[in-house]
Amino acid sequence: xxxxxxxxxxxxxxxxxxxxxxxxxxxxxxxxxxxxxxxxxxxxxxxxxxxxxxxxxxxxxxxxxxxxxxxxxxxxxxxxxxxxxxxxxxxxxxxxxxxxxxxxxxxxxxxxxxxxxxxxxxxxxxxxxxxxxxxxxxxxxxxxxxxxxxxxxxxxxxxxxxxxxxxxxxxxxxxxxxxxxxxxxxxxxxxxxxxxxxxxxxxxxxxxxxxxxxxxxxxxxxxxxxxxxxxxxxxxxxxxxxxxxxxxxxxxxxxxxxxxxxxxxxxxxxxxxxxxxxxxxxxxxxxxxxxxxxxxxxxxxxxxxxxxxxxxxxxxxxxxxxxxxxxxxxxxxxxxxxxxxxxxxxxxx
Amino acid sequence: xxxxxxxxxxxxxxxxxxxxxxxxxxxxxxxxxxxxxxxxxxxxxxxxxxxxxxxxxxxxxxxxxxxxxxxxxxxxxxxxxxxxxxxxxxxxxxxxxxxxxxxxxxxxxxxxxxxxxxxxxxxxxxxxxxxxxxxxxxxxxxxxxxxxxxxxxxxxxxxxxxxxxxxxxxxxxxxxxxxxxxxxxxxxxxxxxxxxxxxxxxxxxxxxxxxxxxxxxxxxxxxxxxxxxxxxxxxxxxxxxxxxxxxxxxxxxxxxxxxxxxxxxxxxxxxxxxxxxxxxxxxxxxxxxxxxxxxxxxxxxxxxxxxxxxxxxxxxxxxxxxxxxxxxxxxxxxxxxxxxxxxxxxxxx
Numbered sequence: 118x119x120x121x122x123x124x125x126x127x128x129x130x131x132x133x134x135x136x137x138x139x140x141x142x143x144x145x146x147x148x149x150x151x152x153x154x155x156x157x158x159x160x161x162x163x164x165x166x167x168x169x170x171x172x173x174x175x176x177x178x179x180x181x182x183x184x185x186x187x188x189x190x191x192x193x194x195x196x197x198x199x200x201x202x203x204x205x206x207x208x209x210x211x212x213x214x215x216x217x218x219x220x221x222x223x224x225x226x227x228x229x230x231x232x233x234x235x236x237x238x239x240x241x242x243x244x245x246x247x248x249x250x251x252x253x254x255x256x257x258x259x260x261x262x263x264x265x266x267x268x269x270x271x272x273x274x275x276x277x278x279x280x281x282x283x284x285x286x287x288x289x290x291x292x293x294x295x296x297x298x299x300x301x302x303x304x305x306x307x308x309x310x311x312x313x314x315x316x317x318x319x320x321x322x323x324x325x326x327x328x329x330x331x332x333x334x335x336x337x338x339x340x341x342x343x344x345x346x347x348x349x350x351x352x353x354x355x356x357x358x359x360x361x362x363x364x365x366x367x368x369x370x371x372x373x374x375x376x377x378x379x380x381x382x383x384x385x386x387x388x389x390x391x392x393x394x395x396x397x398x399x400x401x402x403x404x405x406x407x408x409x410x411x412x413x414x415x416x417x418x419x420x421x422x423x424x425x426x427x428x429x430x431x432x433x434x435x436x437x438x439x440x441x442x443x444x445x446x447x448x449x450x451x452x453x454x455x456x457x458x459x460x461x462x463x464x465x466x
Numbered sequence: 467x468x469x470x471x472x473x474x475x476x477x478x479x480x481x482x483x484x485x486x487x488x489x490x491x492x493x494x495x496x497x498x499x500x501x502x503x504x505x506x507x508x509x510x511x512x513x514x515x516x517x518x519x520x521x522x523x524x525x526x527x528x529x530x531x532x533x534x535x536x537x538x539x540x541x542x543x544x545x546x547x548x549x550x551x552x553x554x555x556x557x558x559x560x561x562x563x564x565x566x567x568x569x570x571x572x573x574x575x576x577x578x579x580x581x582x583x584x585x586x587x588x589x590x591x592x593x594x595x596x597x598x599x600x601x602x603x604x605x606x607x608x609x610x611x612x613x614x615x616x617x618x619x620x621x622x623x624x625x626x627x628x629x630x631x632x633x634x635x636x637x638x639x640x641x642x643x644x645x646x647x648x649x650x651x652x653x654x655x656x657x658x659x660x661x662x663x664x665x666x667x668x669x670x671x672x673x674x675x676x677x678x679x680x681x682x683x684x685x686x687x688x689x690x691x692x693x694x695x696x697x698x699x700x701x702x703x704x705x706x707x708x709x710x711x712x713x714x715x716x717x718x719x720x721x722x723x724x725x726x727x728x729x730x731x732x733x734x735x736x737x738x739x740x741x742x743x744x745x746x747x748x749x750x751x752x753x754x755x756x757x758x759x760x761x762x763x764x765x766x767x768x769x770x771x772x773x774x775x776x777x778x779x780x781x782x783x784x785x786x787x788x789x790x791x792x793x794x795x796x797x798x799x800x801x802x803x804x805x806x807x808x809x810x811x812x813x814x815x
Contacts (some may be wrong), residue, residue, distance in 0.1 A: 121470070121473065121474065124470065124473075124492050124493065125470065125492075125776075127492060127777070127779055129492075143473050143476060143478075144473065375724075375727075375749070378724075378769075378772040378773065378774050378794070379769075379774070393766070395769045396769060396772075398772035400724070400749050400750055400794045401749055401750055401794075401796075417742070420727075420728075420744045420745060423727040423745075423747035424727065425727050425728070427474075428476070430476055445727070445749045447750075
C-alpha cells in the first residue's frame with residue numbers, strides 16, 4: 118500500500134522483504150533477504166534517497182547500520198522506544214501522557230509485588246517483540262504469578278493494570294520534515310483473539326479527540342518524528358490511557374485509502390520524501406474489516422456490501438492478515454449495517 | 467490509471483505508447499513505438515494474455531494485425547464504429563437510440579442541401595479522427611457553406627442539427643465476458659473550448675437515467691462488447707440524444723476512482739481479463755475538474771479544497787490534459803462549492 122501510494126506520487130520504490138511471495142512485488146523490485154543482511158541494507162542505502170519501514174520489529178541495529186549512508190524516517194529512536202514497552206511507557210510518562218499503572222517484572226517476586234501495589238488482574242507482557250496479542254498473559258490471581266512468569270520467559274517483563282476500558286481508539290498523525298503535523302480523526306477498534314478485526318471512523322466525541330491529538334503532537338515533536346505514527350489509546354469515560362504507539366502506518370488507518378482525500382500511506386510517503394503533508398478530510402463514514410486466516414473463495418460477498426477488497430496475495434495461515442475490506446457509509450448506521458453484514462458473510466464463508 | 471487498477475488486482479501490464487515520457491511508465495514497462503509498429507504489436511501479442519486500448523484513434527489495422535494472436539477487448543468493431551461518425555450514427559439509429567438529424571457531406575452542395583433540410587445552425591464535423599472539439603465547425607448561415615467545407619477538408623464530413631441542449635451527460639457502462647452489465651450513475655459534463663472541464667455525479671433525474679441505461683444496454687449487447695464504454699448524450703427537457711460513444715474508459719468517469727467502491731478502471735480491467743464486473747455504489751457527491759494546459763506550481767490549492775490531484779506527469783502545452791482533481795462533497799451544494807473554489811483557484815494560478 119505504501120508502494121502504490123509512492124507510485125501515484127511518481128516515486129519509485131524498492132523493497133527489502135525476507136518472506137516468500139512478498140506482497141510488495143507488485144509495486145517494485147524486492148530484495149529477498151533478511152532484515153539484518155548487511156549486503157541488502159547497503160544496496161538499499163546506495164540505490165535509495167530515503168529508507169522507511171512498516172514493521173516495528175525491524176532490528177534497530179539494521180537501521181543503525183545504514184543511517185550514516187542514507188536518510189531513515191521515521192527516526193531510529195522511535196523504533197527503539199516502540200521495541201521496548203518499558204522505555205515506551207517511560208516516554209509517555211515523561212510527556213505527561215496518562216498510562217495504566219505498571220511495574221517492571223524480572224521474577225515471580227516482582228510480579229507478586231506488582232499485584233500487591235496495582236491489584237489484579239494485571240496484564241503481563243514481554244517488554245520486547247510482542248505484537249497482535251503475542252507475548253502476553255493475564256494474571257487474575259496472585260497464586261498464578263509463578264506460572265505466568267515462567268510462561269513468558271522468566272524475566273524482561275512488564276506488568277500493567279488491566280484497564281476496564283469502554284472502547285479502544287487509535288490516533289494517527291503524521292509529521293513532515295518541516296515540522297508540519299496533521300492528524301486523522303480517531304479510529305475506534307475492535308479486536309478478536311488479540312488481532313484487530315474492525316475499525317470505524319470518525320470515533321471522535323469532542324474532548325477525547327482533542328486530548329488524543331494533543332498526545333500525538335507531544336510524541337511527534339519530542340521524537341523529531343518524520344512519517345506516520347499511530348497511538349493506541351483506551352477510553353474510560355472521559356479519560357484516555359495510552360497503550361502503545363507504532364512508528365509506522367497502522368492497520369486501524371487502512372480505511373483512509375477510500376475514506377479520505379489523502380491516505381495514511383500517501384501522507385507517510387509525502388513526509389519521508391520531504392514533501393508537505395496534507396490535512397485529511399473524510400468521505401462519509403468509513404469502516405474496515407480485516408480478513409484473517411482464510412480469504413473467501415467467493416469475492417461476490419464483498420461486492421454485495423459495496424466493500425472494497427484489498428487482497429495482499431498472501432498464502433492462508435491461521436491468524437494471518439490476508440487482506441482487508443473497506444466500506445464507506447452514508448451515515449453511521451449505514452456503515453455499521455454494512456460492516457455487520459460483511460462480518461457475518463465472512464464468518465460464514 | 468488502468469495500470470494502477472491492474473496492479474491492485476495483481477495483474478501485470480505492459481504498454482505501447484509512442485509519446486516521450488509516457489505516463490504509464492510508473493505502472494510497468496513501455497514499448498516506445500508507434501501504434502502501427504508491427505514489431506511492437508507482435509511483442510504485445512506474444513507477451514500478453516489480453517490487449518486493451520484507451521484511445522479510440524488507435525488504427526483499426528493495428529488491432530486487426532494482432533487479433534489472431536491475442537484476445538483484444540473491447541472488440542475492434544467498436545473501434546471501427548467510433549472512428550467513423552457516420553457509421554456510429556447509423557448504429558445508433560439501428561438501435562433506436564435518438565440522434566440529432568444529420569446528413570452526409572462530401573461537397574458544398576451537400577452542405578447546402580443539409581441546411582435546407584435540417585435548418586441552421588448545423589455542426590459540421592469530419593467523419594474520422596476528430597476529438598476534443600477538433601475537426602468541427604458551426605455553419606450559422608448557408609452563405610458560409612463553401613468556407614466551412616473547405617476549412618474541414620472538402621469531403622468526408624457529416625452535418626448535424628445543432629441541439630440546444632439543457633445539459634450534457636455521459637453514461638458509462640461495462641460488460642463482462644459473461645454478458646454481465648453494470649452501469650455508473652450519469653455524469654453531468656461542462657466543456658470549455660471543446661474540452662471537458664468539469665464532471666459531476668450523480669446527474670440522474672429518474673426518467674433520463676433509465677433511458678440512458680437502456681441505450682447503454684443496447685449498445686453493449688449489440689457490439690458483444692467487453693470493457694467500459696461511455697455514451698455522451700444531450701439532454702433537452704425529458705429527451706435524450708446520443709452524441710457519440712467512446713470504446714474506452716472516459717474522462718467524465720475519472721471521479722469513479724475516489725467516488726465509488728469500484729472505479730471505471732478497475733471494472734474495465736476486470737471485464738477484459740474475464741473477471742465478473744462489480745456493481746458501482748457512490749461515495750457522497752463526486753466532482754472532477756480537468757487540469758488543462760499548465761499545472762499549478764502550488765499544489766496547496768488542491769489540498770485547500772480537499773481535492774485529490776492526479777498529475778499525469780506530462781509536459782505542459784496549451785489545451786493538453788495534464789491531470790485532474792476529484793472532490794467528494796457531503797451534499798450537492800458542498801461539492802459544487804468545492805468545485806467552484808477549486809476552479810477559481812486554478813484560473814488564478
